[in-house]
Amino acid sequence: MRPVSYSRATDVDTAIGTVSADPESTFLAGGTTQVDLLRIYVEQPRRLVDINDLPLNRIEELPDGGLRLGGLARMSDVAEEPELVRRYPMVAEALLLGASPQLRNMATLAGNLMQRVRCTYFRDTEAACNKRAPGTGCSALDGINRGHAVLGTSEHCIATHPSDLAVALVALDAVVQTEGPGDARSIPIDDFFLLPGQTPEREHPLAHGELVTGIDLPPTPVAARSRYIKIRDRESYEFALASVAVAMSVDGGRISEVRLALGGVATKPWRARAAEQVLDGAPATTDSFRRAAEAELAPAVPHGMNAFKIELARRTIIRALEQMTQREGTT
Numbered sequence: 001m002r003p004v005s006y007s008r009a010t011d012v013d014t015a016i017g018t019v020s021a022d023p024e025s026t027f028l029a030g031g032t033t034q035v036d037l038l039r040i041y042v043e044q045p046r047r048l049v050d051i052n053d054l055p056l057n058r059i060e061e062l063p064d065g066g067l068r069l070g071g072l073a074r075m076s077d078v079a080e081e082p083e084l085v086r087r088y089p090m091v092a093e094a095l096l097l098g099a100s101p102q103l104r105n106m107a108t109l110a111g112n113l114m115q116r117v118r119c120t121y122f123r124d125t126e127a128a129c130n131k132r133a134p135g136t137g138c139s140a141l142d143g144i145n146r147g148h149a150v151l152g153t154s155e156h157c158i159a160t161h162p163s164d165l166a167v168a169l170v171a172l173d174a175v176v177q178t179e180g181p182g183d184a185r186s187i188p189i190d191d192f193f194l195l196p197g198q199t200p201e202r203e204h205p206l207a208h209g210e211l212v213t214g215i216d217l218p219p220t221p222v223a224a225r226s227r228y229i230k231i232r233d234r235e236s237y238e239f240a241l242a243s244v245a246v247a248m249s250v251d252g253g254r255i256s257e258v259r260l261a262l263g264g265v266a267t268k269p270w271r272a273r274a275a276e277q278v279l280d281g282a283p284a285t286t287d288s289f290r291r292a293a294e295a296e297l298a299p300a301v302p303h304g305m306n307a308f309k310i311e312l313a314r315r316t317i318i319r320a321l322e323q324m325t326q327r328e329g330t331t
Protein backbone atom coordinates (compact mmCIF):
# COMPACT_ATOMS: atom_id res chain seq x y z
CA MET A 1 0.00 0.00 0.00
CA ARG A 2 1.20 3.45 -0.88
CA PRO A 3 -0.35 6.40 0.99
CA VAL A 4 -2.04 9.08 -1.15
CA SER A 5 -3.01 12.46 0.26
CA TYR A 6 -6.20 14.16 -0.90
CA SER A 7 -7.25 17.80 -0.94
CA ARG A 8 -10.15 19.66 -2.51
CA ALA A 9 -9.40 22.93 -4.33
CA THR A 10 -12.06 25.61 -4.42
CA ASP A 11 -10.33 28.01 -6.80
CA VAL A 12 -8.33 27.60 -9.99
CA ASP A 13 -5.13 29.25 -8.69
CA THR A 14 -4.95 26.94 -5.67
CA ALA A 15 -5.53 23.87 -7.83
CA ILE A 16 -2.78 24.85 -10.27
CA GLY A 17 -0.40 26.02 -7.51
CA THR A 18 -0.80 22.81 -5.51
CA VAL A 19 -0.25 20.43 -8.43
CA SER A 20 2.53 22.38 -10.14
CA ALA A 21 4.49 22.63 -6.85
CA ASP A 22 4.62 18.86 -6.44
CA PRO A 23 5.75 16.59 -9.31
CA GLU A 24 4.05 13.64 -7.61
CA SER A 25 0.61 15.20 -7.54
CA THR A 26 -2.23 15.14 -10.04
CA PHE A 27 -5.74 16.49 -10.66
CA LEU A 28 -8.77 14.39 -9.83
CA ALA A 29 -11.96 15.17 -11.76
CA GLY A 30 -14.68 12.48 -12.13
CA GLY A 31 -12.11 9.85 -11.20
CA THR A 32 -13.41 7.32 -13.75
CA THR A 33 -9.94 6.85 -15.24
CA GLN A 34 -7.70 8.15 -12.49
CA VAL A 35 -8.97 5.87 -9.73
CA ASP A 36 -8.69 2.77 -11.97
CA LEU A 37 -5.06 3.60 -12.75
CA LEU A 38 -4.27 4.12 -9.06
CA ARG A 39 -5.82 0.78 -8.14
CA ILE A 40 -3.68 -1.14 -10.64
CA TYR A 41 -0.48 0.83 -9.81
CA VAL A 42 -0.08 2.21 -13.34
CA GLU A 43 -0.11 5.72 -11.90
CA GLN A 44 1.15 6.29 -8.38
CA PRO A 45 0.75 9.96 -7.42
CA ARG A 46 1.35 10.89 -3.77
CA ARG A 47 -1.24 13.64 -3.83
CA LEU A 48 -4.65 13.99 -5.50
CA VAL A 49 -6.08 17.47 -5.90
CA ASP A 50 -9.84 17.22 -6.37
CA ILE A 51 -11.01 19.90 -8.81
CA ASN A 52 -14.74 19.16 -8.78
CA ASP A 53 -15.57 22.39 -6.90
CA LEU A 54 -13.96 24.67 -9.50
CA PRO A 55 -16.46 26.84 -11.43
CA LEU A 56 -15.62 25.26 -14.78
CA ASN A 57 -18.74 23.32 -15.67
CA ARG A 58 -20.71 25.87 -17.65
CA ILE A 59 -21.58 25.98 -21.35
CA GLU A 60 -21.37 29.54 -22.65
CA GLU A 61 -21.91 31.41 -25.90
CA LEU A 62 -18.74 32.94 -27.37
CA PRO A 63 -18.80 36.43 -28.93
CA ASP A 64 -17.83 34.98 -32.34
CA GLY A 65 -20.90 32.69 -32.39
CA GLY A 66 -19.17 29.58 -31.09
CA LEU A 67 -19.70 27.70 -27.81
CA ARG A 68 -17.37 27.28 -24.84
CA LEU A 69 -17.72 23.96 -23.00
CA GLY A 70 -16.36 24.04 -19.44
CA GLY A 71 -13.53 21.59 -18.78
CA LEU A 72 -15.41 20.21 -15.79
CA ALA A 73 -18.79 19.91 -17.51
CA ARG A 74 -20.04 16.32 -17.28
CA MET A 75 -20.34 14.28 -20.46
CA SER A 76 -24.04 13.58 -19.85
CA ASP A 77 -24.92 17.25 -19.21
CA VAL A 78 -23.14 18.44 -22.35
CA ALA A 79 -24.76 15.75 -24.51
CA GLU A 80 -28.20 17.07 -23.51
CA GLU A 81 -27.49 20.77 -24.02
CA PRO A 82 -30.03 21.89 -26.68
CA GLU A 83 -27.74 24.39 -28.41
CA LEU A 84 -24.98 21.79 -28.72
CA VAL A 85 -27.39 19.21 -30.10
CA ARG A 86 -28.70 21.74 -32.64
CA ARG A 87 -25.40 23.27 -33.78
CA TYR A 88 -22.92 20.40 -33.27
CA PRO A 89 -24.88 17.11 -33.29
CA MET A 90 -21.77 14.99 -33.86
CA VAL A 91 -20.37 16.15 -30.51
CA ALA A 92 -23.54 15.11 -28.68
CA GLU A 93 -23.58 11.77 -30.51
CA ALA A 94 -19.91 11.09 -29.74
CA LEU A 95 -20.55 11.78 -26.05
CA LEU A 96 -23.62 9.52 -25.91
CA LEU A 97 -21.82 6.66 -27.66
CA GLY A 98 -18.99 6.70 -25.08
CA ALA A 99 -18.83 4.67 -21.85
CA SER A 100 -22.11 4.08 -19.93
CA PRO A 101 -24.76 6.43 -18.47
CA GLN A 102 -23.29 6.05 -14.96
CA LEU A 103 -19.78 6.88 -16.19
CA ARG A 104 -21.01 9.80 -18.29
CA ASN A 105 -22.71 11.30 -15.22
CA MET A 106 -19.33 11.44 -13.45
CA ALA A 107 -16.86 11.90 -16.29
CA THR A 108 -15.77 15.40 -17.32
CA LEU A 109 -14.83 16.69 -20.76
CA ALA A 110 -11.24 17.50 -19.74
CA GLY A 111 -10.87 14.07 -18.14
CA ASN A 112 -12.13 12.52 -21.35
CA LEU A 113 -9.44 14.26 -23.40
CA MET A 114 -6.77 13.35 -20.83
CA GLN A 115 -7.77 9.68 -20.41
CA ARG A 116 -5.01 7.11 -20.93
CA VAL A 117 -4.91 4.37 -23.56
CA ARG A 118 -6.75 1.06 -23.13
CA CYS A 119 -3.80 -1.10 -24.33
CA THR A 120 -3.71 -4.21 -22.10
CA TYR A 121 0.05 -4.03 -21.74
CA PHE A 122 -0.07 -0.41 -20.58
CA ARG A 123 -2.34 -1.56 -17.76
CA ASP A 124 -0.19 -4.57 -16.81
CA THR A 125 2.81 -3.41 -14.78
CA GLU A 126 4.62 -6.71 -15.50
CA ALA A 127 4.60 -6.08 -19.29
CA ALA A 128 7.11 -4.09 -21.36
CA CYS A 129 5.48 -0.80 -22.38
CA ASN A 130 7.29 2.28 -23.65
CA LYS A 131 4.38 4.52 -22.73
CA ARG A 132 4.24 3.46 -19.07
CA ALA A 133 7.97 2.72 -18.63
CA PRO A 134 9.99 4.45 -21.39
CA GLY A 135 12.70 2.29 -22.98
CA THR A 136 11.25 -1.08 -21.94
CA GLY A 137 9.82 -1.94 -25.39
CA CYS A 138 6.32 -2.41 -26.80
CA SER A 139 4.64 -5.71 -26.02
CA ALA A 140 1.79 -4.98 -28.41
CA LEU A 141 3.95 -4.97 -31.56
CA ASP A 142 4.09 -8.79 -31.58
CA GLY A 143 1.35 -9.36 -29.03
CA ILE A 144 -2.42 -9.12 -28.81
CA ASN A 145 -3.01 -6.04 -30.91
CA ARG A 146 -6.48 -6.48 -32.38
CA GLY A 147 -7.64 -3.14 -30.93
CA HIS A 148 -4.50 -1.21 -31.82
CA ALA A 149 -3.86 1.55 -34.33
CA VAL A 150 -3.03 1.40 -38.04
CA LEU A 151 -2.45 5.15 -38.53
CA GLY A 152 0.05 7.40 -36.77
CA THR A 153 1.96 4.51 -35.23
CA SER A 154 5.70 4.30 -34.51
CA GLU A 155 8.05 1.43 -33.71
CA HIS A 156 7.73 2.54 -30.08
CA CYS A 157 3.93 2.49 -29.61
CA ILE A 158 0.80 1.50 -31.55
CA ALA A 159 -1.86 2.20 -28.91
CA THR A 160 -5.17 3.62 -30.17
CA HIS A 161 -6.43 6.90 -28.77
CA PRO A 162 -9.59 5.97 -26.85
CA SER A 163 -11.69 9.15 -26.77
CA ASP A 164 -14.84 9.46 -28.91
CA LEU A 165 -15.41 13.10 -28.00
CA ALA A 166 -11.94 14.05 -29.25
CA VAL A 167 -12.70 12.72 -32.75
CA ALA A 168 -15.65 15.09 -33.15
CA LEU A 169 -13.62 17.96 -31.70
CA VAL A 170 -10.78 17.35 -34.17
CA ALA A 171 -13.23 17.47 -37.08
CA LEU A 172 -14.45 20.85 -35.80
CA ASP A 173 -11.02 22.45 -35.19
CA ALA A 174 -11.93 22.97 -31.54
CA VAL A 175 -9.52 24.87 -29.29
CA VAL A 176 -8.47 23.71 -25.81
CA GLN A 177 -8.20 26.46 -23.20
CA THR A 178 -5.67 25.99 -20.38
CA GLU A 179 -4.38 27.93 -17.38
CA GLY A 180 -1.14 27.93 -15.38
CA PRO A 181 1.53 27.42 -14.23
CA GLY A 182 2.70 29.69 -17.11
CA ASP A 183 0.46 31.89 -19.22
CA ALA A 184 -3.07 30.89 -20.17
CA ARG A 185 -3.00 29.11 -23.53
CA SER A 186 -5.35 28.36 -26.43
CA ILE A 187 -4.20 25.10 -28.03
CA PRO A 188 -5.68 23.97 -31.37
CA ILE A 189 -7.08 20.50 -30.72
CA ASP A 190 -4.92 18.84 -33.38
CA ASP A 191 -1.81 20.06 -31.51
CA PHE A 192 -3.23 18.95 -28.16
CA PHE A 193 -2.72 15.24 -29.03
CA LEU A 194 0.84 14.15 -29.82
CA LEU A 195 1.86 11.27 -32.07
CA PRO A 196 3.87 8.61 -30.19
CA GLY A 197 7.03 8.96 -32.32
CA GLN A 198 10.01 8.21 -30.09
CA THR A 199 8.35 9.54 -26.95
CA PRO A 200 5.04 7.71 -26.48
CA GLU A 201 5.02 8.60 -22.78
CA ARG A 202 4.30 12.21 -23.83
CA GLU A 203 0.67 12.46 -24.98
CA HIS A 204 -0.08 16.19 -24.61
CA PRO A 205 1.91 19.44 -24.75
CA LEU A 206 0.76 20.38 -21.22
CA ALA A 207 3.13 21.39 -18.42
CA HIS A 208 2.75 19.60 -15.09
CA GLY A 209 -0.04 21.42 -13.25
CA GLU A 210 -1.55 22.96 -16.38
CA LEU A 211 -5.32 22.81 -16.09
CA VAL A 212 -7.75 22.34 -18.98
CA THR A 213 -10.38 24.98 -18.27
CA GLY A 214 -12.53 24.75 -21.39
CA ILE A 215 -13.02 23.68 -24.98
CA ASP A 216 -14.08 26.21 -27.61
CA LEU A 217 -16.20 25.11 -30.56
CA PRO A 218 -15.77 27.63 -33.38
CA PRO A 219 -18.87 28.81 -35.26
CA THR A 220 -19.15 26.18 -38.01
CA PRO A 221 -22.51 26.21 -39.87
CA VAL A 222 -21.77 22.91 -41.64
CA ALA A 223 -21.53 21.24 -38.22
CA ALA A 224 -25.33 21.44 -37.92
CA ARG A 225 -25.34 18.69 -40.58
CA SER A 226 -23.02 16.27 -38.90
CA ARG A 227 -22.95 12.86 -37.26
CA TYR A 228 -20.73 10.43 -35.40
CA ILE A 229 -20.71 6.73 -36.31
CA LYS A 230 -19.03 4.22 -34.02
CA ILE A 231 -18.35 0.54 -34.80
CA ARG A 232 -17.55 -1.67 -31.81
CA ASP A 233 -17.66 -5.29 -30.70
CA ARG A 234 -20.93 -4.76 -28.81
CA GLU A 235 -23.58 -2.10 -29.03
CA SER A 236 -22.89 -0.29 -25.76
CA TYR A 237 -20.23 0.29 -23.15
CA GLU A 238 -17.34 -0.43 -25.50
CA PHE A 239 -14.52 1.50 -27.14
CA ALA A 240 -14.46 2.01 -30.91
CA LEU A 241 -12.90 -0.39 -33.38
CA ALA A 242 -13.45 2.35 -35.94
CA SER A 243 -15.42 5.58 -35.83
CA VAL A 244 -16.09 8.52 -38.10
CA ALA A 245 -17.11 12.10 -37.33
CA VAL A 246 -18.42 13.80 -40.45
CA ALA A 247 -19.99 17.15 -41.34
CA MET A 248 -20.91 17.77 -44.94
CA SER A 249 -22.91 20.01 -47.22
CA VAL A 250 -23.82 19.22 -50.83
CA ASP A 251 -24.73 21.79 -53.43
CA GLY A 252 -26.05 20.77 -56.86
CA GLY A 253 -24.89 17.22 -56.32
CA ARG A 254 -21.32 18.26 -55.45
CA ILE A 255 -19.69 18.40 -52.02
CA SER A 256 -19.29 22.06 -51.13
CA GLU A 257 -17.86 21.57 -47.63
CA VAL A 258 -16.72 18.54 -45.68
CA ARG A 259 -15.01 17.77 -42.39
CA LEU A 260 -13.96 14.23 -41.55
CA ALA A 261 -12.12 12.63 -38.63
CA LEU A 262 -11.47 9.03 -37.59
CA GLY A 263 -11.37 7.30 -34.21
CA GLY A 264 -10.44 3.79 -33.09
CA VAL A 265 -7.81 3.35 -35.78
CA ALA A 266 -5.10 5.90 -34.97
CA THR A 267 -2.75 6.86 -32.16
CA LYS A 268 -4.44 10.25 -31.94
CA PRO A 269 -7.88 11.49 -32.97
CA TRP A 270 -7.29 11.54 -36.71
CA ARG A 271 -8.29 14.41 -38.99
CA ALA A 272 -8.80 12.81 -42.39
CA ARG A 273 -7.30 15.58 -44.51
CA ALA A 274 -6.36 13.36 -47.47
CA ALA A 275 -9.99 12.21 -47.70
CA GLU A 276 -11.28 15.79 -47.36
CA GLN A 277 -9.06 16.83 -50.26
CA VAL A 278 -10.53 14.14 -52.52
CA LEU A 279 -14.09 15.02 -51.48
CA ASP A 280 -13.84 18.79 -51.78
CA GLY A 281 -15.90 19.75 -54.86
CA ALA A 282 -16.36 16.11 -55.94
CA PRO A 283 -19.74 14.58 -56.88
CA ALA A 284 -21.47 13.23 -53.76
CA THR A 285 -21.35 9.64 -54.96
CA THR A 286 -20.18 6.33 -53.55
CA ASP A 287 -17.33 6.36 -56.06
CA SER A 288 -15.99 9.64 -54.59
CA PHE A 289 -16.44 8.31 -51.06
CA ARG A 290 -14.51 5.16 -51.95
CA ARG A 291 -11.63 7.15 -53.44
CA ALA A 292 -11.54 9.39 -50.37
CA ALA A 293 -11.40 6.44 -47.98
CA GLU A 294 -8.64 4.82 -50.00
CA ALA A 295 -6.58 8.02 -50.04
CA GLU A 296 -6.85 8.36 -46.26
CA LEU A 297 -5.96 4.76 -45.55
CA ALA A 298 -3.12 4.44 -48.06
CA PRO A 299 -0.45 5.02 -45.36
CA ALA A 300 -2.10 2.61 -42.85
CA VAL A 301 0.23 -0.02 -41.38
CA PRO A 302 -1.24 -3.29 -40.04
CA HIS A 303 0.31 -5.18 -37.13
CA GLY A 304 -0.97 -8.75 -37.36
CA MET A 305 -4.32 -9.00 -35.60
CA ASN A 306 -5.48 -5.48 -36.39
CA ALA A 307 -5.17 -5.75 -40.20
CA PHE A 308 -8.99 -5.95 -40.45
CA LYS A 309 -9.23 -2.35 -39.22
CA ILE A 310 -8.07 -0.96 -42.56
CA GLU A 311 -11.04 -2.47 -44.39
CA LEU A 312 -13.34 -1.67 -41.47
CA ALA A 313 -12.29 1.99 -41.49
CA ARG A 314 -12.72 2.16 -45.27
CA ARG A 315 -16.27 0.82 -45.04
CA THR A 316 -17.13 3.05 -42.08
CA ILE A 317 -16.01 6.17 -43.94
CA ILE A 318 -18.09 5.21 -47.00
CA ARG A 319 -21.12 4.38 -44.86
CA ALA A 320 -20.90 7.65 -42.92
CA LEU A 321 -20.69 9.71 -46.11
CA GLU A 322 -23.55 7.79 -47.75
CA GLN A 323 -25.72 8.34 -44.70
CA MET A 324 -24.96 12.06 -44.80
CA THR A 325 -26.06 12.33 -48.43
CA GLN A 326 -29.25 10.41 -47.70
CA ARG A 327 -30.23 12.68 -44.84
CA GLU A 328 -32.43 15.63 -45.44
CA GLY A 329 -30.59 18.91 -45.20
CA THR A 330 -27.27 18.01 -46.83
CA THR A 331 -28.15 20.00 -49.93
Ligand SMILES: Cc1cc2nc3c(=O)[nH]c(=O)nc-3n(C[C@H](O)[C@H](O)[C@H](O)COP(=O)(O)OP(=O)(O)OC[C@H]3O[C@@H](n4cnc5c(N)ncnc54)[C@H](O)[C@@H]3O)c2cc1C
Nearest residue numbers: 029030031032033034098099108110111112114163164212
Ligand atom coordinates in the same frame (compact mmCIF):
# COMPACT_ATOMS: atom_id res chain seq x y z
C1 LIG B 1 -15.51 1.00 -18.51
C2 LIG B 1 -15.20 2.28 -19.21
C3 LIG B 1 -15.63 2.47 -20.52
C4 LIG B 1 -15.35 3.65 -21.19
N1 LIG B 1 -15.75 3.81 -22.48
C5 LIG B 1 -15.44 4.95 -23.14
C6 LIG B 1 -15.82 5.14 -24.51
O1 LIG B 1 -16.45 4.29 -25.12
N2 LIG B 1 -15.47 6.32 -25.11
C7 LIG B 1 -14.78 7.29 -24.45
O2 LIG B 1 -14.51 8.34 -25.06
N3 LIG B 1 -14.39 7.13 -23.19
C8 LIG B 1 -14.70 6.01 -22.52
N4 LIG B 1 -14.31 5.83 -21.23
C9 LIG B 1 -13.43 6.82 -20.63
C10 LIG B 1 -14.19 7.87 -19.87
O3 LIG B 1 -14.87 8.69 -20.77
C11 LIG B 1 -13.12 8.64 -19.07
O4 LIG B 1 -12.74 7.78 -18.01
C12 LIG B 1 -13.62 9.94 -18.52
O5 LIG B 1 -14.03 10.80 -19.54
C13 LIG B 1 -12.54 10.61 -17.70
O6 LIG B 1 -13.07 11.77 -17.09
P1 LIG B 1 -12.95 12.00 -15.52
O7 LIG B 1 -13.53 13.31 -15.24
O8 LIG B 1 -13.49 10.84 -14.76
O9 LIG B 1 -11.36 12.06 -15.39
P2 LIG B 1 -10.40 11.56 -14.20
O10 LIG B 1 -10.40 10.09 -14.14
O11 LIG B 1 -10.68 12.30 -12.95
O12 LIG B 1 -9.02 12.08 -14.78
C14 LIG B 1 -8.45 11.53 -15.94
C15 LIG B 1 -7.12 12.22 -16.22
O13 LIG B 1 -7.35 13.56 -16.60
C16 LIG B 1 -6.65 14.47 -15.77
N5 LIG B 1 -7.53 15.65 -15.67
C17 LIG B 1 -8.84 15.63 -15.31
N6 LIG B 1 -9.34 16.87 -15.40
C18 LIG B 1 -8.34 17.67 -15.83
C19 LIG B 1 -8.26 19.06 -16.14
N7 LIG B 1 -9.30 19.88 -16.04
N8 LIG B 1 -7.06 19.55 -16.59
C20 LIG B 1 -6.00 18.74 -16.72
N9 LIG B 1 -6.02 17.42 -16.44
C21 LIG B 1 -7.18 16.90 -16.00
C22 LIG B 1 -6.45 13.71 -14.47
O14 LIG B 1 -5.34 14.20 -13.73
C23 LIG B 1 -6.22 12.30 -14.98
O15 LIG B 1 -4.90 12.15 -15.42
C24 LIG B 1 -14.61 4.67 -20.52
C25 LIG B 1 -14.19 4.50 -19.21
C26 LIG B 1 -14.48 3.32 -18.54
C27 LIG B 1 -14.01 3.15 -17.12
Ligand code: SF4
Nearest residue numbers: 119129138157158159
Ligand atom coordinates in the same frame (compact mmCIF):
# COMPACT_ATOMS: atom_id res chain seq x y z
S1 SF4 C 1 1.18 -0.06 -27.77
FE1 SF4 C 1 1.95 1.65 -26.54
S2 SF4 C 1 0.78 1.46 -24.65
FE2 SF4 C 1 0.69 -0.55 -25.65
S3 SF4 C 1 2.47 -1.76 -24.96
FE3 SF4 C 1 3.11 -0.69 -26.78
S4 SF4 C 1 4.06 1.16 -25.94
FE4 SF4 C 1 2.73 0.36 -24.34
